[in-house]
Amino acid sequence: MTKTERTYLDWNATAPLLPAARDAFVAALDMVGNPSSVHGEGRALRMLVEAARRDVAVLVNAAPANVIFTSGATEAANLVLTPNYRMGRTPLAIGHLYASEIEHPAIREGGRFARENVTTIPVTRAGVVDFDALETLLHNHDKATGLPMVAVMLANNETGIVQPVKAVAEIVRRHGGLLVVDAVQAVGRVPVDIEALDADFLILTSHKLGGPKGAGALVSRGEVLMPVPLIRGGGQEKGHRSGTENPAALAGFGAAARSATEEPAARNSRIAGLRDALEKGMRAATNDVIIHGAEVERVANTSFFSLPGLKSETGQIAFDLEGIALSAGSACSSGKVGQSHVLTAMGFDAALGGLRVSLGPGSTEGDVERFLAAFSRVVSRRRAA
Numbered sequence: 178m179t180k181t182e183r184t185y186l187d188w189n190a191t192a193p194l195l196p197a198a199r200d201a202f203v204a205a206l207d208m209v210g211n212p213s214s215v216h217g218e219g220r221a222l223r224m225l226v227e228a229a230r231r232d233v234a235v236l237v238n239a240a241p242a243n244v245i246f247t248s249g250a251t252e253a254a255n256l257v258l259t260p261n262y263r264m265g266r267t268p269l270a271i272g273h274l275y276a277s278e279i280e281h282p283a284i285r286e287g288g289r290f291a292r293e294n295v296t297t298i299p300v301t302r303a304g305v306v307d308f309d310a311l312e313t314l315l316h317n318h319d320k321a322t323g324l325p326m327v328a329v330m331l332a333n334n335e336t337g338i339v340q341p342v343k344a345v346a347e348i349v350r351r352h353g354g355l356l357v358v359d360a361v362q363a364v365g366r367v368p369v370d371i372e373a374l375d376a377d378f379l380i381l382t383s384h385k386l387g388g389p390k391g392a393g394a395l396v397s398r399g400e401v402l403m404p405v406p407l408i409r410g411g412g413q414e415k416g417h418r419s420g421t422e423n424p425a426a427l428a429g430f431g432a433a434a435r436s437a438t439e440e441p442a443a444r445n446s447r448i449a450g451l452r453d454a455l456e457k458g459m460r461a462a463t464n465d466v467i468i469h470g471a472e473v474e475r476v477a478n479t480s481f482f483s484l485p486g487l488k489s490e491t492g493q494i495a496f497d498l499e500g501i502a503l504s505a506g507s508a509c510s511s512g513k514v515g516q517s518h519v520l521t522a523m524g525f526d527a528a529l530g531g532l533r534v535s536l537g538p539g540s541t542e543g544d545v546e547r548f549l550a551a552f553s554r555v556v557s558r559r560r561a562a
């Protein structure tokens with residue numbers, strides 16, 4: 178390996194841009210017009226946006242009319258997490274948000290809910306939503322304030338653990354609540370079907386799929402029950418999200434969504450094979466590596482581990498110097514490594530940081546070999562220290 182050669186193992190942070198997404202993006206950049214214009218140029222861009230909407234809809238088995246494009250998952254979360262809804266033209270109040278403790282900050286922050294109207298749902302030591310706690314929270318919910326809203330992600334970005342969303346939906350339905358599912362890390366990795374999950378809303382982002390950054394979607398179950406818009410103005414996206422669409426980013430998103438629907442089983446079983454080899458290699462190199470979530474269902478591409486005596490920040494830098502791009506579980510926008518709220522929620526010592534390897538369709542056996550060689554060196558340096 179030359180000094181400059183890098184191994185990218187941080188697909189959960191963002192996936193490399195797919196060639197098909199780049200082609201669609203560049204082609205759209207060269208098109209003149211505004212998708213809202215009625216002239217031919219505008220109509221051509223409208224067709225592009227609507228094709229992307231169909232591609233994204235297919236990915237999650239939704240009707241294209243129920244896909245609202247946003248600038249990403251964070252904006253979609255801020256759109257959907259609000260106490261103010263409309264059922265048709267009639268205002269509908271949502272009294273309280275119950276969000277799992279392991280949600281991404283985009284959801285944990287609670288969107289447009291006041292802080293005091295957001296409660297976290299604990300997870301078990303296995304990293305799965307605590308059903309009994311959710312039952313109790315919804316049982317005690319004060320209906321006079323409005324309906325309860327529950328937010329539970331489908332796959333966790335740090336551990337890759339898949340949440341039993343269908344079972345969560347059964348509890349939410351029994352209590353007459355709404356269910357919001359962050360499917361950002363799940364699409365392309367496990368089947369995501371808004372109907373089968375019985376979710377009211379799904380949150381998606383393009384760049385985790387190999388599409389460009391700056392595009393995402395809020396997908397609803399129907400068109401009647403909708404949040405009061407976050408961004409008002411020209412009435413684009415049927416008034417749910419104003420502002421001229423970004424056709425290039427959306428065309429790239431559509432291409433990435435299409436690619437995610439192509440032979441997912443074969444793709445994910447190959448990735449699972451790489452991840453399993455990686456974990457086997459880590460265990461062979463040292464018997465004190467802790468692999469989080471290995472005993473429950475995970476997406477195929479993620480391995481989140483801790484090495485006693487190695488802080489996340491130190492580990493991340495050590496691997497970076499070895500030419501390996503991986504991630505501590507959580508990194509804030511400043512790039513500073515924070516303690517993993519996911520590990521804390523699972524009852525692990527927060528000081529015991531985690532390191533996340535996340536793979537993707539472009540990952541190779543060579544990537545795993547280079548990681549394991551670096552891992553052995555990092556482990557032996559830790560021992561020597």
Ligand code: PLP
Pocket residue numbers: 189190248249250251252281283330332333334359361362382383384393
């Ligand atoms: N939800 C999850 C699970 C994520 O992993 C991320 C990105 O890290 C987001 C939401 C936010 O996505 P975006 O930064 O595209 O808004």
